[in-house]
Amino acid sequence: MSLIISNDGVYIPPDLVTDRFIHCSMDNIDFCEDTIYGRKTFHETAVAVYQDVKESDRHAPISLASSNNLPLPNLEDALPKILYCTKPANWNTCCPEPVISNIVQKYGELLKKAICFDSVWFLLRRSILNGNDISIYSATWIGYNSYLGDVKCVSRVSLLPVIPEPPTNSSVQLTVMRLLEKLNIYVNKTTNKVVVTADMAIYKPLKQFEMAKEDCKGKWILKPGELHIIIAQLRTIGGIPELWVECDLYSSVTMKQILEGRHVRRAIEAHLTTATTLNILLLEEFDKERPGKITLLQPLLDELAVSLQSHNETNIKQKHDAVMSFIKENRILEEIKRFVSCRKSVEPVFKMACSCVDMVQSMLCFIRSVRTSY
Structure with a gap:
């Protein structure tokens, strides 16, 4: 949590290697959908980051210490700040022409x-x-x-902190994409486009953002999942x-x-x-x-x-x-x-x-x- 606070709200998994391509994926966590009263179901957003593993990779050993000696920062400061926004309108008019x-x-x-x-x-x-x-x-x-x-080489899978909101929320979608943009810059040291895979329920609204908001155009490469x-x-x-x-x-x-x-x-x-x-x-x-x-x-x-x-x-x-x-x-x-x-x-x-x-x-x-x- 201290790393999140020091990196402008972005969690950088310690096992990621700099100057190497990353591929991200976001989806819904929907456990315990059937409850007795039909309420208090678990719907939150999970984000995974994939990166190829090479034999030359070295990682610092994880040091374990007594929990009594670890200061715990304020949890609210470590959680991502949701960028509240509304669903973009009239996005069909901004659809770019495909260059077949x-x-x-x-x-x-x-x-x-x-x-x-x-x-x-x-x-x-x-x-x-x-x-x-x-x-x-x-x-x-x-x-x-x-x-x-x-x-094929083995891929390393790193998980980002869970966002306590469903990914179908437009504000959550924009927040995740902004965090992944920053993470991509930290890892690759460039402003290359961030590659994100999502299912159709998330892919469509993300595409709306990309086509309707000027500050989102040209920054993402969005891909539906293989299954869809x-x-x-x-x-x-x-x-x-x-x-x-x-x-x-x-x-x-x-x-x-x-x-x-x-x-x-x-x-x-x-x-x-x-x-x-x-x-x-x-x-x-x-x-x-x-x-x-x-x-x-x-x-x-x-x-x-x-x-x-x-x-x-x-x-x-x-x-x-x-x-x-x-x-x-x-x-x-x-x-x-x-x-x-x-x-x-x-x-x-x-x-x-x-x-x-x-x-x-x-x-x-x-x-x-x-x-x-x-």
Whole structure:
């Protein structure tokens, strides 16, 4: 508490390393929501700060002393002062125009690489299923990515003092963001933007502040959480729900939950199964119209399938890279894209199926980017 008072009301966790990027997150603490009288529930604001850990990091040992010898400052002086404000009005008029062209130009190659990455898995699934050999190990999408992903460094998680107000309060939101701005300056010694992740209930009003208040513009990078973005994507995809029920994959009740985005794990599983099936059918049609393209790739896919049985990560990565190199050198994805474009213009059902596969692949690219920074 003495450190908070001396640092202008900002608590700087002692384990944070200066001149290193930090990523913050704020959320609601809502324990004991069900009480006998329906009152005195616990709704307060928690803020966490994430920072990568390196082997060279050194921390001073924590010295413990007798509690009788520690002077206790005034608790009110240590708590953050709430900056009371009203909810910004007319914020829609200040919404900046998105620069889509620059984003596509900057990250287009990364997106192409990610789609090629998933195409290898789809081709592998088709190869194994067509072989009718159930003894061959077939990794799931998550399992396959775990083999190929690099080991990421450990993140240090530091907690800031709990604010005794709910985060849905506009004053609390502005107070937290101001504190994080100061913390970012203390840690990074610069005025770079502070990066904050929040759920949609907090993200939306924070975005209103950023677009409506002049002293908030250009200071924050706000991101919805992975879960909420995936829920929005699942609602957008829609899928082919009748197919799930007719094939006895899910009941009608579960199908409704999937379409509403309320059952995330099952929804991802359902859409991934649908996309895999549609991809197999698409590749079958492509192989009939343009024979030989995928046939040349079959030996490499067989080697990749065998390497998966050994669970040797180095060997799996080598075989995977060999398949990706072959796909790029022979421009197989470009050929499939031209084939799809021709069929889309004359077959509406084919167009709908391809759109479903594209949306699922976009969701998979996002999930991988969040979990692996790729």
